[in-house]
Amino acid sequence: SQQGEEDPQALSIQEGENATMNCSYKTSINNLQWYRQNSGRGLVHLILIRSNEREKHSGRLRVTLDTSKKSSSLLITASRAADTASYFCAEDLSGSARQLTFGSGTQLTVLP
Amino acid sequence: NAGVTQTPKFQVLKTGQSMTLQCAQDMNHEYMSWYRQDPGMGLRLIHYSVGAGITDQGEVPNGYNVSRSTTEDFPLRLLSAAPSQTSVYFCASRRDLSSRAPLHFGNGTRLTVT
Numbered sequence: 001s002q003q004g005e006e007d008p009q010a011l012s013i014q015e016g017e018n019a020t021m022n023c024s025y026k027t028s029i030n031n032l033q034w035y036r037q038n039s040g041r042g043l044v045h046l047i048l049i050r051s052n053e054r055e056k057h058s059g060r061l062r063v064t065l066d067t068s069k070k071s072s073s074l075l076i077t078a079s080r081a082a083d084t085a086s087y088f089c090a091e092d093l094s095g096s097a098r099q100l101t102f103g104s105g106t107q108l109t110v111l112p
Numbered sequence: 113n114a115g116v117t118q119t120p121k122f123q124v125l126k127t128g129q130s131m132t133l134q135c136a137q138d139m140n141h142e143y144m145s146w147y148r149q150d151p152g153m154g155l156r157l158i159h160y161s162v163g164a165g166i167t168d169q170g171e172v173p174n175g176y177n178v179s180r181s182t183t184e185d186f187p188l189r190l191l192s193a194a195p196s197q198t199s200v201y202f203c204a205s206r207r208d209l210s211s212r213a214p215l216h217f218g219n220g221t222r223l224t225v226t
Contacts, residue, residue, distance in 0.1 A: 030211045042116070042202055042217030043155075050212075088154065090215075097211040098162065099170060102147075104154035 005103045006089060012109040019076045021106040023089030024069075030092060032065060032072050037086045037105070046074075046087075079110045113138050118203050118218035125193040125225045133188040133221050135203030141216070143206045144186040145170070146178065148199040149220075155202065161186055162209060193225045 007022045025032065031050045035043040049056045049065045049072065056063045062075040076083055086105040093101045119134045137144065145160035147170075157170030161180040175197060177189040186205075190197060200222050204215040 033214065035215075040219075042204070042219045043215070044217070045214035048212055048214065092211055097209045097213070098143075098160060098168070099157055100145075100215060101157070101171075102155040104152055 006087065006106040008106060009104070010107045010109070012111065013079060015079060015081055015110055015112050017079055019079050019083070019108055019110070021074045021087050021108070023072045023074070023103060025072070025089070025091045026070060027091065027093055029067075030095070032063075033090045033100070034061075034063060034072075034074050035088045035090060035102070037088065039085070043088065043102075076108075079108075081110050081112045084108060084110045115139065116203055116205055116216050116218035118201075118221050120221060121219070122222050123224070125190075125223065127194060127225060129193050130189070130191050131193065133190075133201055133203075133223070135186045135188065135218060136184050137186075137203075137205040137216070138184065139205065139207070139216065140183060141205035142183070142208045143213075144180065145204050145215075146176070146186070146188045147202045147204060148172065148197075149202060150199050158188065158201075190223075193223075195225045197223065198225045199223060 033048045034046045037043045049063045060077045065072045088102045088105045090100045090102045116137045146158040147155040149155045156172045159178040161167045200220045202220050203218045206213040
């Protein structure tokens with residue numbers, strides 16, 4: 001089964017609105033990472049949150065982590081058309097940083 | 113720095129043909145890996161390497177071979193292509209095995225096997 005499942009699978013919002021994506025994972029983690037993928041391109045690292053952190057900010061991005069529920073959320077505030085992309089969470093299932101496992105992603109569309 | 117470079121960008125193969133997908137990085141990263149991305153399934157790890165001369169299997173290694181003779185290069189070989197290997201392939205590297213080191217991805221190779 002897929003680890004790190006994102007929810008929803010697809011999200012469509014208007015420019016200026018906030019977008020929230022959720023990720024559930026199944027194992028104990030050292031950290032959780034979020035990546036973005038623009039159409040036809042490779043993934044780009046956005047932010048990492050450690051297991052002892054509950055919230056982290058980077059520009060318009062806000063990530064939260066709830067280890068008791070094994071879930072994380074990514075909030076993009078004041079979204080722009082350029083934020084249109086797929087967003088993935090990734091966890092280290094191996095515990096040795098050798099195998100990073102990705103979920104199937106959330107496709108975000110920001111309408112101008 | 114070019115980062116992670118993958119060639120070719122597109123490839124069409126017939127069933128049974130072999131080919132090598134190339135991946136090179138110029139960041140002196142210890143760790144390199146190959147993923148395949150299929151619709152609705154996210155990315156799945158094929159093989160990875162933690163340094164020159166060291167490779168290991170990921171989640172879906174069957175039908176693929178890798179080698180790591182230099183730090184910079186990590187080619188992926190399909191020995192006898194099958195339609196099930198139609199996918200987009202991504203090479204990714206990271207500085208080391210620190211769990212906080214992010215992955216750097218190439219722009220992918222789109223492979224179609226007919």
